[in-house]
Amino acid sequence: MKVEDFEYYLRLPDDSLELKELFKKAYKVKLLSRGGLLYLRGLIEITNICKKNCLYCGIRCDNREVVRYELDDNQVINEAQFALDAGYGSVVIQGGERTDEQFVSKITRLIKAIKVLKRSDGSLPNYSLGITLSLGEQSQQVYKEWFEAGAHRYLLRIEASNKDLYEKIHPSMSEDDKRLHSYERRLQAIKLLKSIGYKTGTGVMIGLPWQKYRDLAEDLCFFKDMEIDMVGMGPYLPHKKTPLGKLNYDSIQFDAKNRGDFINFTDENRLNLALKMVALLRISMPHINIAATTAMQVLSPNGREQAILSGANVAMPNITDLSVKSEYNLYDGKPGLSDDAYSAKSTLLKNIKEYGIEVGWNQKGDF
Ligand code: 5AD
Ligand code: SF4
Numbered sequence: 001m002k003v004e005d006f007e008y009y010l011r012l013p014d015d016s017l018e019l020k021e022l023f024k025k026a027y028k029v030k031l032l033s034r035g036g037l038l039y040l041r042g043l044i045e046i047t048n049i050c051k052k053n054c055l056y057c058g059i060r061c062d063n064r065e066v067v068r069y070e071l072d073d074n075q076v077i078n079e080a081q082f083a084l085d086a087g088y089g090s091v092v093i094q095g096g097e098r099t100d101e102q103f104v105s106k107i108t109r110l111i112k113a114i115k116v117l118k119r120s121d122g123s124l125p126n127y128s129l130g131i132t133l134s135l136g137e138q139s140q141q142v143y144k145e146w147f148e149a150g151a152h153r154y155l156l157r158i159e160a161s162n163k164d165l166y167e168k169i170h171p172s173m174s175e176d177d178k179r180l181h182s183y184e185r186r187l188q189a190i191k192l193l194k195s196i197g198y199k200t201g202t203g204v205m206i207g208l209p210w211q212k213y214r215d216l217a218e219d220l221c222f223f224k225d226m227e228i229d230m231v232g233m234g235p236y237l238p239h240k241k242t243p244l245g246k247l248n249y250d251s252i253q254f255d256a257k258n259r260g261d262f263i264n265f266t267d268e269n270r271l272n273l274a275l276k277m278v279a280l281l282r283i284s285m286p287h288i289n290i291a292a293t294t295a296m297q298v299l300s301p302n303g304r305e306q307a308i309l310s311g312a313n314v315a316m317p318n319i320t321d322l323s324v325k326s327e328y329n330l331y332d333g334k335p336g337l338s339d340d341a342y343s344a345k346s347t348l349l350k351n352i353k354e355y356g357i358e359v360g361w362n363q364k365g366d367f
Contacts, residue, residue, distance in 0.1 A: 006217035006280055014272045026279035026311035033286035034313050038357050039365025040348075041090040041132060042083030042319040042341070045328040046071050047103075050096025052136065052181070053171050054159075056205070058239035058329040059096055065241060069324045070103075073110060079319045080114045080129060082341050085121070087361040090130030092155070092316055097136030104142050107135065111149040130364035132201075137189045140196070147196050153366075154193045155201040155232055158186060160208060161222035162215045169208060169244060190226065199366060201230030201289070206277055207270045208236045209247055212261045216273075220280055229288055229367075230314070231281060234295030235270045237331035245332070271299040275310045282311025287367045289314050298333045304348075305355045314365065315352075317344045 012019045030036070047070040048059045059066055071079075076093070083091045091114065093107070115128045132153035133146060143154070160166045163183045170181035193200045204219045223231055238245035249263050262273070274296055281290060291314045292307035300306070304315060318325065319341040326337045336344055352359070 001220075001280070001284055003214075003217045003221050006220045006284075007213050009280055010213045010216055010273065010276050012276070014269065019272075019276070022283075023275065023279050023310045026282040027309055029283050029286050030311045030313060034367065036358060037313070037360035037363075037365075038308060038352060039090070039289070039314050039360045039363060040088040041092045041130070041314065041316045042079065042086070042088045043092050043094060043316040044071070044076055044079045045318070045320040045325065046076060046093050046095040047098065048096055048324075048328045049098060050136075051099070052097045054181075055169050055171060056208075056236065056239065056242055056244040056331075058242060058331060059327075060242060063241050066329070067327050069327055071321065071324065073106070073113070075321055076110050077113055077117070079321065079341065081117055081120060082319050084117050084129050085119055086341075086345055087359075088129075088317070088319075089127075089360065089363045089365060090132060090153075091319075092132040092134055093151075094134035094155075095136075099138060099142070104138075104145070107133070108145055108149045111146060111151050115150040125362050127362060130366070137185065140192055143193060143196050143198070147198060151198070153199040153201065153230065155203070155230070156186070156190055156193060157203040157205075157232065158190065158219075158222065160204055160211065160215065161219045165208065165210055165215055168210050190228075194227075199229040199289075201232055202226070202228050203231050203233035203291075203293075205236040206233060206274045207262045207265060208260070209244065209249065209263075210260045211236075216277060220277070220284055223281060223288075224284055228285075230291070231285075231288060232291040232293050233274070233277060233281075234293035235274045235299055237295055237298055237333060239329070239331045267299045271296065271303055271306070274299075274303075275306055278307050278312050279310040289365065289367070291316060294318070294335065295331065297335045298331070302351065302355075305351055305357065308352070308357055309355060315348065317341075317348050319344065 053060045131151040134155040290312045292304040292312035296303035
């Protein structure tokens with residue numbers, strides 16, 4: 001599909017028959033290329049300390065109302081043990097961007113410790129957990145160190161593949177000051193991850209202010225051009241305590257050229273747009289891993305299941321300690337804040353069962 005085709009489908013009205021056909025086709029493509037199983041990765045939110053200041057994110061460093069935390073080694077290892085015993089196959093270690101030496105070596109130590117975990121009850125199958133990292137931009141040396149320690153996937157979202165849009169939602173650019181953002185550096189980091197050997201994932205936010213259908217169509221082309229292995233993308237959700245969340249669309253005089261396409265979108269419209277993105281991506285890249293992200297669940301209780309039926313094949317049940325879970329708030333309305341790892345698991349299983357979705361237990365789910 002070309003960029004024009006993507007845009008055509010993204011613009012289809014939510015109730016159109018053609019759109020229903022698109023979702024069906026995407027699901028079929030997934031069955032044929034990857035099978036029907038859903039792969040699970042236990043999500044560990046290791047720290048909400050972040051040196052970056054993304055204009056949309058609730059844990060940006062300027063948000064002084066956040067109580068900052070960092071899980072200790074034992075907490076992380078216990079959570080990984082839960083994932084192994086639960087049959088999740090993999091964990092994702094996600095956190096704010098930190099490049100201090102202490103943090104870097106802690107991650108290396110934890111990767112090594114997680115790789116040698118054994119099931120608590122000694123049962124089979126005996127395998128080591130897959131480890132995905134989502135810890136922002138790091139130097140080549142650090143990426144290498146973590147890869148050699150045993151991490152094999154890395155998620156680094158481009159957030160918006162259009163440079164102008166990227167620059168609108170991130171604080172000013174600088175090549176030298178690592179706290180600030182550079183689109184080129186982000187792109188470079190994704191390429192670096194690929195060259196080191198990581199299964200590399202990226203993604204975007206959908207429904208951003210200023211974003212246009214064309215931008216999203218180009219995001220889909222970007223994933224393909226970059227030959228990305230995995231994609232995690234979801235709706236943009238405002239967080240009240242961020243500059244972007246405070247943006248009052250009505251009071252802003254967008255000139256016609258800058259006007260985003262998604263102003264006055266309802267939750268349903270936004271979820272549908274995210275589902276269209278998932279379906280088009282599955283058709284365009286049949287074999288990659290596509291996540292049904294938590295953000296989809298915010299817009300509808302069954303958003304995650306709808307994403308799976310539109311082509312997603314990965315879910316990331318949260319296994320972070322309840323004591324800190326509510327402090328890892330990227331956006332308002334994060335679901336499951338009072339669920340511990342056990343109830344997150346049973347809720348997920350109950351929900352997917354209703355849709356006849358089965359889990360690829362004890363599998364890493366790489367292609
Ligand atoms: N809405 C949706 N997604 C967000 N993220 C951060 N803030 C928001 C928000 N307000 C996403 C970014 C980041 C990932 C960890 O969370 O895409 O890469
Ligand atoms: Fe930090 Fe990531 Fe939030 Fe940006 S999106 S402020 S890098 S946690």
